[in-house]
Amino acid sequence: MVQGFAADLHIHTFLSPCAGREMNPKAIVGRCLDLGLDIIASADHNSAANVEALAAAAEGTGLTVICGMEVCTKEEVHLLTLLPDLSAMHEWELIVAPHRATGRNIPEIFGRQWICSPRTGDITEETALLSAPTTLSVDEVVDGVDALGGISVPCHIDRRAFSIVAQLGFVPDHLDIPVLEISRTITATEARAKFPATQGRVLLSSSDAHTLEEIGLGCSLFWLEEPTFAELILALRGEAGRYVQVE
Amino acid sequence: MTVREIAAVLGMKCVAGGVGLDREVSSGYVSDLLSDVMANASDGGIWVTSQVHQNVVAVALLLDLAAVVIAGGLEMNEDAIARAEAEGMPILSTKMSAFETVGRLYELGVRGDS
Numbered sequence: 001m002v003q004g005f006a007a008d009l010h011i012h013t014f015l016s017p018c019a020g021r022e023m024n025p026k027a028i029v030g031r032c033l034d035l036g037l038d039i040i041a042s043a044d045h046n047s048a049a050n051v052e053a054l055a056a057a058a059e060g061t062g063l064t065v066i067c068g069m070e071v072c073t074k075e076e077v078h079l080l081t082l083l084p085d086l087s088a089m090h091e092w093e094l095i096v097a098p099h100r101a102t103g104r105n106i107p108e109i110f111g112r113q114w115i116c117s118p119r120t121g122d123i124t125e126e127t128a129l130l131s132a133p134t135t136l137s138v139d140e141v142v143d144g145v146d147a148l149g150g151i152s153v154p155c156h157i158d159r160r161a162f163s164i165v166a167q168l169g170f171v172p173d174h175l176d177i178p179v180l181e182i183s184r185t186i187t188a189t190e191a192r193a194k195f196p197a198t199q200g201r202v203l204l205s206s207s208d209a210h211t212l213e214e215i216g217l218g219c220s221l222f223w224l225e226e227p228t229f230a231e232l233i234l235a236l237r238g239e240a241g242r243y244v245q246v247e
Numbered sequence: 248m249t250v251r252e253i254a255a256v257l258g259m260k261c262v263a264g265g266v267g268l269d270r271e272v273s274s275g276y277v278s279d280l281l282s283d284v285m286a287n288a289s290d291g292g293i294w295v296t297s298q299v300h301q302n303v304v305a306v307a308l309l310l311d312l313a314a315v316v317i318a319g320g321l322e323m324n325e326d327a328i329a330r331a332e333a334e335g336m337p338i339l340s341t342k343m344s345a346f347e348t349v350g351r352l353y354e355l356g357v358r359g360d361s
Contacts (some may be wrong), residue, residue: 040342075298137300137324166281168298186296
């Protein structure tokens, strides 16, 4: 029997240069538990270096952490890529890393990028340029993630910046894109009225949190038998009686 | 001016849709936001962009543009080239930047719809 799980699948850790410095994995997990969230996903730009630390911080708490990365494609479209487990995410990161922009991060301009060790909690600085688009196309990301058993979700389609609808005009038919993310500033009803691309697709609302206060401001209720990735995928595809409920 | 004349004068290479080269160009537009192009470009226009996704071809067909110019020496995706070829939508490629390309088009008398 399905039951409801509150999910926020778009949270930035302090690895994202634009995120608050308080966004360390332990603090994020603490805030999510306070809010009563059941499932979260990390969504750092072009890197999944803090996914393991986030999963480690959530261990034993009852909070489910999904492996995620927000990839910026060469068309400057943001895609939330969700992978089944740490090993698939590691493989995905090996594919993405060589396609990152060359050059190093300039902390004074873009912000700092911190990696938290899952074992010791030690913090090191990521020097790669994570804030720039990769050289991967939308098609390459969707197909690459599909091949690893994951799913790609176009982010904040209602915004002007980095939205697949704004950048590409519409969602290409040939791609496996069953679900679209809307930002917390728009309701599902408004999004469905405004964007034809929503027709026949599941909608997902997430916070895109860059600070602790923003976590959960956008969230979705997942109706699943248990909070696993396999069940989550069914809901994101609207299959087998699993579904996503958005305000 | 036709697309063919423009390509010849500015040294642009036609990478797909050669059958459409004799179309007259009635105006010009430059943007990399496809939603913006869909809202503002006009039929018969020539569109300068650095987007190389196959949606570029779809938008050009939707608006019945005369041609698309891929600026900055960027290579268009293969599926996009195949689609443009199949639909006869001329895709011109140039090493010039979008800025330079638009300037040269303006010199040739191409104007935006104001």
